[in-house]
Amino acid sequence: MGTVCFIVDASVTGALLPRHLRTIRQTGFADHTLPIIVTSATPDPRIPDMEQRYHAHFLVTPSQPLGARINHAAYLSQADWLLIAMQQQTPVAKLWCLLYPQLDTYTLDAFLIGSEPPRLSERLLQCFLGAGVAVPPYIAIRRTWLERLGGLDPELDEAALADLLQRLYACPTRLQTFSIDASGVRRGSLSRSNKPYRPPPSSHTDS
Numbered sequence: 001m002g003t004v005c006f007i008v009d010a011s012v013t014g015a016l017l018p019r020h021l022r023t024i025r026q027t028g029f030a031d032h033t034l035p036i037i038v039t040s041a042t043p044d045p046r047i048p049d050m051e052q053r054y055h056a057h058f059l060v061t062p063s064q065p066l067g068a069r070i071n072h073a074a075y076l077s078q079a080d081w082l083l084i085a086m087q088q089q090t091p092v093a094k095l096w097c098l099l100y101p102q103l104d105t106y107t108l109d110a111f112l113i114g115s116e117p118p119r120l121s122e123r124l125l126q127c128f129l130g131a132g133v134a135v136p137p138y139i140a141i142r143r144t145w146l147e148r149l150g151g152l153d154p155e156l157d158e159a160a161l162a163d164l165l166q167r168l169y170a171c172p173t174r175l176q177t178f179s180i181d182a183s184g185v186r187r188g189s190l191s192r193s194n195k196p197y198r199p200p201p202s203s204h205t206d207s
Contacts, residue, residue, distance in 0.1 A: 002080030010040035021054035026093035039069035067152035067160030
């Protein structure tokens, strides 16, 4: 598959940030640690511990809204696929293992991970009512397609992720949902691992 980078914003995941990082690291890729960039608008005393424990790289930029923070992380990563956390909900660890092989495809621009996209009628109703779109737990998007969309709106904060989804729906995006049901694997076989994440020997991960 192409290169992959996770982008997780602390304001999006809130208190569940460590759970997101642990779930990502509980996949079967411990020998090839995928980069994780954590963006944040505020310093956190837990950052040194989380960087070491989960091999994550933190970017603390107090003056930047959410859209600008994620754009900055995407630019620094230079990965082919960007997996961006969209809400507090955390997919089970083995769902990532099932997703990674799908990123070999050249026929898709993005995946909505963990939930179904709204039907056209639902999107029209949301526009009529002025309601925001429902965001999935994560999105996987090709860097080239994100650049074609102009990235996230750098002036938006909380609304930046919903705005990105609206633009994805409005463009001819080759979009697919990826969830436990879509993977064709029984839910019982994807229970969360009880084993703690054990980082690989290296203490540094390039992002």
